Amino acid sequence: MAAVASGAVPELSCYTTNLVAYLDRGTPGAARRLADAVRLAVRTDLPDGLLAFSHHRRFDGDDAGGGDADGGGWELAYRSSADWRDARSRLAEEIAAHGSVLAVGNTRMMPWSPQFGRTAVPHWCLLEGRADGRWRLADHFSALLPEGEHRPRTARLTDAELRDVLTPVRDAPPEVVLRDVHAFGVPVSLPSPAHYRWLVRQERTARPPGPGTRLTESPGPGTWLTDPAEVLGYLSERLPEDVRALTVHADDLWAASRHLRHRAAVLSAAELVPEDPATDRGWAELPRALRFAALSAARGRARPDVVARAFDNLIEATTRRAVSHP
Template sequence: MMPELSCYTTALVDHLGPAAADRLADSVRLRVRLDAPDGVLAFSHHDRVDGGSLAYASTGDWATARAALAEQLAEHDSVIVVGNTYHLPWSPQHLSQSVAHWFVLRGHRDGRWRVSDRFDALLPAGQQRPFTGWLDDAALRTALTPLGRCAPHQHNRDVYALGVPVEVGDPDQYRWLRPGGGGELVWPGEWLHEPAVVLAAVRDRFRADDQALHRHADDLWAAARHHCHRLTRRGEPTLATAWAELPKALRFAADSARRGRPRPGVLTGVFDRLIELTTRTEVYR
């Protein structure tokens, strides 16, 4: 069974094979950058689990992209591609919101592509169910419609999707991940990495800045999924439960703030509980 992860890590595990789920569990941690000039936070959720073998590829020409994907599939079992949720019929954001979404190609014949998207989650837009099926060339081209320039916090998710900063290619072009590695960037700015320090810093930023809470609630949702994956495998159910409560509290606080009724106590309570439990456990050491 595929663990409950983000769309990025779901695709990574699907592409790399079942052993990658254990590597991911061992590599999960949370880093945050607070000092970006635009004030937008950046998060890194885990160390690399692909052995440095993957890098983004991109092209503005569909015929070139199609040929490259077919060639890669002929040499390898699968390819991770960067989809656009607005154009994915199986996404709850279909025809409503354009967000980068990784899924996997697993076959190609007679102008048709076998798709594997094992991401399963209840999202604000609705339930995302796993999808397996075939798309013809035209449907795949539409599914991979370039997203164009996106908000900085969404761009950061692409940059750190492999765990370290990498060059993401041109967002105005079709994109996928190719073997061969390369494209790693220098870590910009200063990053916090000690678990309790990270949680306290994010708590304080969210309490002081409603916009940061709205922008980054999804980043903490992904962090909660990753940490629950690690903690469940490490036999730490109490801390896993505390992480699972975090996204609910953040969404409640964000909704309250939108209505003009901020709930800083909710943020303090859920983060402080996580900090307390994290400080007492050896699982991150």
């Protein structure tokens, strides 16, 4: 098992990191297209006080392809099978048709994951080919997680080894299911949790937003907050006092931090927006504060002050930026 060359793919969530790598194989520039599409929306009307997060629109490529829903008329969608032999055959077909395929792994069964043998979480991996009875897998995701460091890896796996890596996550908690539902930015139907899963190209189900579409539009049915100030204001009031919401949604804010920092870095490098170190620091600090507070709460010592202060610093920075660059 070998490390993937560092710096080739932006450090995003495990889904968008490998999504960008997949899309770049067809039409380079997916990282920029993702940056253009990033925005944070939060659904607030779900049962049991759960929240849903949408981190980006379905983002478009050009007529030659390149987005997860692009101008060539296709989009990515889940496919699945309860039978491994059928799944294996269909994965090979997708690779033959398009050169690679995104498959849904299970961190508990991935030897290179710090969650190996411990925590089962869906994880997108890139299958880039099959030769001599082995599958070439690439995982570009890189992050320091609570369980340890997840480093990018490539591997050549036998059928049995790949089957283990793609073991279905049958008992994912509801907040994880919501992440899968909104992995494309808009809600989609999920296959059975007992099935092996992967992504395929299918005919686009809706026209993509045209040029100039506002990034704050509602991702789907339900009550969504989409204005950045409203989103941060709501979360800053809710999470310091709601330990359960803080605990189950800390990872969602971690993903939001990565996506929004990616957007700012890409657009400032292109000189489309000014650099904003204060907001970047605020987004970098927020997930650290949330995880610290969640761990403290698990030990019986809630720290709402830590959460509130992190949100206050971020809101102050984003408000100052809005005033300086309306």
